[in-house]
Amino acid sequence: MGIGELGEFGVVSRVTARFPQGDDVLIGPGDDAAVLRAPDGRVVVTTDLLVEGRHFRRDWSGPYDVGRKAAAQNLADVAAMGARPTGLFVGLGVPGDVAAEWLDALADGLRDECALVGASVSGGDVVRADSVVLGVTAIGDLEGRRPVTRSGAAPGQVVAVAGRLGWAAGGLALLLAGRAGPRELVEAHRRPEPPYGRAAEAVALGATAMLDVSDGLLQDLGHIAAASGVGIDLDPGAFPVPAALAEAGRELGEDPLTWILTGGEDHALAAVFPAGAALPEGWLEVGVTRAGRDVTVAGREYEAAGWDHFR
Amino acid sequence: MGIGELGEFGVVSRVTARFPQGDDVLIGPGDDAAVLRAPDGRVVVTTDLLVEGRHFRRDWSGPYDVGRKAAAQNLADVAAMGARPTGLFVGLGVPGDVAAEWLDALADGLRDECALVGASVSGGDVVRADSVVLGVTAIGDLEGRRPVTRSGAAPGQVVAVAGRLGWAAGGLALLLAGRAGPRELVEAHRRPEPPYGRAAEAVALGATAMLDVSDGLLQDLGHIAAASGVGIDLDPGAFPVPAALAEAGRELGEDPLTWILTGGEDHALAAVFPAGAALPEGWLEVGVTRAGRDVTVAGREYEAAGWDHFR
Numbered sequence: 001m002g003i004g005e006l007g008e009f010g011v012v013s014r015v016t017a018r019f020p021q022g023d024d025v026l027i028g029p030g031d032d033a034a035v036l037r038a039p040d041g042r043v044v045v046t047t048d049l050l051v052e053g054r055h056f057r058r059d060w061s062g063p064y065d066v067g068r069k070a071a072a073q074n075l076a077d078v079a080a081m082g083a084r085p086t087g088l089f090v091g092l093g094v095p096g097d098v099a100a101e102w103l104d105a106l107a108d109g110l111r112d113e114c115a116l117v118g119a120s121v122s123g124g125d126v127v128r129a130d131s132v133v134l135g136v137t138a139i140g141d142l143e144g145r146r147p148v149t150r151s152g153a154a155p156g157q158v159v160a161v162a163g164r165l166g167w168a169a170g171g172l173a174l175l176l177a178g179r180a181g182p183r184e185l186v187e188a189h190r191r192p193e194p195p196y197g198r199a200a201e202a203v204a205l206g207a208t209a210m211l212d213v214s215d216g217l218l219q220d221l222g223h224i225a226a227a228s229g230v231g232i233d234l235d236p237g238a239f240p241v242p243a244a245l246a247e248a249g250r251e252l253g254e255d256p257l258t259w260i261l262t263g264g265e266d267h268a269l270a271a272v273f274p275a276g277a278a279l280p281e282g283w284l285e286v287g288v289t290r291a292g293r294d295v296t297v298a299g300r301e302y303e304a305a306g307w308d309h310f311r
Numbered sequence: 312m313g314i315g316e317l318g319e320f321g322v323v324s325r326v327t328a329r330f331p332q333g334d335d336v337l338i339g340p341g342d343d344a345a346v347l348r349a350p351d352g353r354v355v356v357t358t359d360l361l362v363e364g365r366h367f368r369r370d371w372s373g374p375y376d377v378g379r380k381a382a383a384q385n386l387a388d389v390a391a392m393g394a395r396p397t398g399l400f401v402g403l404g405v406p407g408d409v410a411a412e413w414l415d416a417l418a419d420g421l422r423d424e425c426a427l428v429g430a431s432v433s434g435g436d437v438v439r440a441d442s443v444v445l446g447v448t449a450i451g452d453l454e455g456r457r458p459v460t461r462s463g464a465a466p467g468q469v470v471a472v473a474g475r476l477g478w479a480a481g482g483l484a485l486l487l488a489g490r491a492g493p494r495e496l497v498e499a500h501r502r503p504e505p506p507y508g509r510a511a512e513a514v515a516l517g518a519t520a521m522l523d524v525s526d527g528l529l530q531d532l533g534h535i536a537a538a539s540g541v542g543i544d545l546d547p548g549a550f551p552v553p554a555a556l557a558e559a560g561r562e563l564g565e566d567p568l569t570w571i572l573t574g575g576e577d578h579a580l581a582a583v584f585p586a587g588a589a590l591p592e593g594w595l596e597v598g599v600t601r602a603g604r605d606v607t608v609a610g611r612e613y614e615a616a617g618w619d620h621f622r
Contacts, residue, residue, distance in 0.1 A: 026353060026458075027392075027458060027460060030461075030538070031392065031460050031461055031462075031522075031538075032357060032388040032389075032391040032392055032461075032521075032522050032523050033355045033356055033357035033388045033389055033391070033392045033394070033449075033451075034355070034356050034357070035353050035354070035355050035356075035392065035453070035458050036353065036354055036356065037352070037353060037354075038349035038351075038352055038353055038354040039352055040349075041348070041349055041350055041352060042337060042346050042347065042348060042349055043346070043347055043348075043349040043354045043450065044344045044345070044346050045344055045345050045346075045347065045398065045400055045433070045434060045448070045450060046343060046344035046345070046400075046434060047400040047401070047402045047434060047435060047436055047446060047448050048402055048436045049402030049403065049404050049436050049438050049440075049444065049446050050438075051404050051438055051439075051440045051444075054438060054439065054440070055438075077343040077344045078343075078344055080343040080344070081338075081342065081343055081344045081346065083344070087356060089356055089357075089358040089448060090358070091358045091359055091360030091446045091447075091448075092360065093360050093362050093444065122356070123356060123357060123358060124358060125358055125359045125360050127360050127361075127362055127365060127366070128362075128365060129360075129362045129365070129444070130441075130442070131441070133360065133362075133404065133440070133444050133446075134446075135358060135360050135402045135444075135445075135446015135447070135448075136402075136446070137356070137358050137400060137402075137446075137448040138344075139354065139356060139450070140344075142346070147337075147338060147346050149338060149342050150341075150342055150343075151342075210343075211342075211343050212343050227341070227342075
C-alpha cells in the first residue's frame with residue numbers, strides 16, 4: 001500500500017506507533033509540541049536536513065539504514081557537545097507512492113539508533129514531497145557538564161580521535177565505482193557508528209575542544225583551528241589503515257589515507273586534550289596543536305579537501 | 312550572486328550574521344549544536360517541514376514572507392502548549408542558483424517573526440536541493456506553567472478562539488483565482504499573524520485544552536474531541552465575517568464561513584475553558600463541549616473538510 005492511500009493522519013499514527021517514549025518524555029507525539037525533561041536547565045539542540053540524491057540514494061540505502069544514518073548524524077552532534085541525547089524530531093517529506101512498509105522501516109531505523117543512547121523519537125511532521133527529505137532535530141541534556149565547544153583549544157595540546165575514519169568515504173567510493181565490497185565499508189557508508197560513549201568521557205578528561213567529524217577530519221579540525229585560534233599538525237603515521245580500507249584503496253587505485261583525512265559521514269569524534277592527558281582506550285592520539293590557525297599533516301598542507309554541499 | 316558561488320560555509324556565515332542571539336542563548340550558531348537556557352527544567356519542542364510548491368510558491372510569496380510564515384507556524388505550536396518560544400532552528404535546502412539576497416530576505420523574515428516573541432534563530436543547516444525546503448524546529452520554556460494539551464477538555468465547557476480565521480484560506484482562494492485582492496487576505500496567506508500573547512493568557516484562565524489552528528478549525532477541534540473524548544458544537548452565528556472575507560466570498564461565489572471553519576494556515580488558537588470563565592478581549596466564544604466525540608456546527612455535521620497533505 002502506498003502512503004497516499006493512508007492519508008496524512010494515517011501515516012502519522014502508523015509511524016508514531018513505532019516510537020516508544022522514554023522517561024525523559026513528558027508529552028510525546030500527537031500534540032502541538034512535545035515536552036521533554038531538561039533537568040540540567042540548559043538544552044542542547046542541533047538540526048540537519050537530509051535530501052535524497054545528495055545525502056542518500058534509495059537504490060543504495062534501504063529505509064532502515066536511512067533512518068539509522070539520519071538519527072546518527074544528529075545524535076552525534078549532541079554528543080559532541082558533551083551532552084546526553086534525549087529526543088529526536090523528524091520532519092519527513094515523502095512522495096505519495098512510497099510504500100507504507102518503506103516508512104515503517106525508516107521509522108524503525110530512527111528508533112533503533114535513538115535506543116543506542118536512550119533518546120526517544122518524540123515528534124515530527126509528514127508532508128508530501130517530490131523526493132524524500134528529512135529535517136532532523138536532536139536535543140540533549142548536559143547533566144551538569146560544561147559544554148565542549150570548538151573554541152577552547154590552545155597551542156601545545158594533544159589532538160585525538162575516537163571512532164572510525166575513512167570507512168564511509170571508502171564505501172561511497174566503492175559504490176560510485178559499482179563495487180559491492182569490501183562489504184564492511186559499504187555498510188559503513190550506509191550506517192555510521194558514532195562513538196557516542198566517548199564524548200562524555202572526553203569532557204571528564206578535560207577536553208578543551210571537541211566536534212563531530214561530519215565533513216572530513218581536516219576540514220572539521222579547521223573549524224577548531226579557526227574558532228580556537230590554534231594551528232593543528234597531524235601525524236599521518238598515527239592513523240592505522242584497516243585492512244578493508246587498504247584493500248579498497250588497492251582496488252580503486254586510491255590512497256586510503258585520503259579517505260581517512262578527508263572523508264566525512266563516519267561521525268567520529270575529534271577532540272583536543274591538555275598535554276599529558278591520559279587517554280583511555282578508544283581515543284587515538286593523532287596530532288598536536290601549535291601556534292597558527294591552519295591544519296597541516298606532517299608539517300605541510302594536505303591537498304584534498306572535504307565535502308562542500310555547494311561546490 | 313547565486314549562493315552556489317558562496318559555497319556552503321559562505322552561505323552559513325552570511326546567513327548567521329543576520330541572527331542576533333538573545334539572553335536565552337548560551338551557545339549560538341557555529342558549533343556542533345546550540346545550547347539554550349531551559350530554566351523551567353522542561354523543554355517544549357515542535358518541528359515542521361515546509362516544501363516549495365506545497366506550503367508556499369516562490370512566485371506568490373517573497374522570501375521575507377516565507378521566512379515569517381515558516382517561523383510563525385512553529386512558534387505558534389510552542390505557544391499553543393502554553394510556553395514561551397526561545398529558539399528556532401532551520402534546516403534549509405535551496406537550489407544553487409537562488410540569489411544570496413533571496414536568502415538574506417528569508418533570514419530576515421525568520422528573524423523578525425522570532426523577535427515578536429523574543430526567540431532567537433540559534434542554529435541550522437544549509438544544503439543544496441532541487442527546490443526550496445525548510446525543516447523548522449522551535450523550542451520553548453514553560454516558565455513554570457502546566458502545558459496545555461489537547462486531551463483535557465470535558466463536556467459542558469466553553470470553546471473559544473483567538474486570532475484570525477479564514478483569512479489565509481480566503482487569500483489562497485483569491486491567488487488560485489488569479490486575483491490580487493482584497494489585499495489584506497492575500498497578505499494574510501503570505502504571512503500569518505498568530506495571537507502569540509493569548510496563549511499564556513489561556514493557561515492563566517484555566518484552559519483545559521488548546522491548540523494551534525493550522526489545518527482548519529473543524530479538523531483541528533476534531534483532534535481535541537478525539538484526544539479529550541468530548542463532542543464539540545460550534546455556533547455559526549458566533550463568527551463575525553470581516554468585510555474583506557465577505558467581499559472575497561461574493562467575488563468568488565464562495566461562502567466565507569467555509570473559509571472560517573475549514574481554512575488552515577492562519578494559526579489562530581482554539582481553546583476550551585471551564586464553564587463561566589471570564590474570557591478577556593481577544594478571545595471569542597464560539598461553541599460548547601458536550602458528550603460525544605464529534606464536531607458539529609449548529610448540531611449538524613459540516614460538509615467541507617480541512618487540508619490533508621496526502622489526499
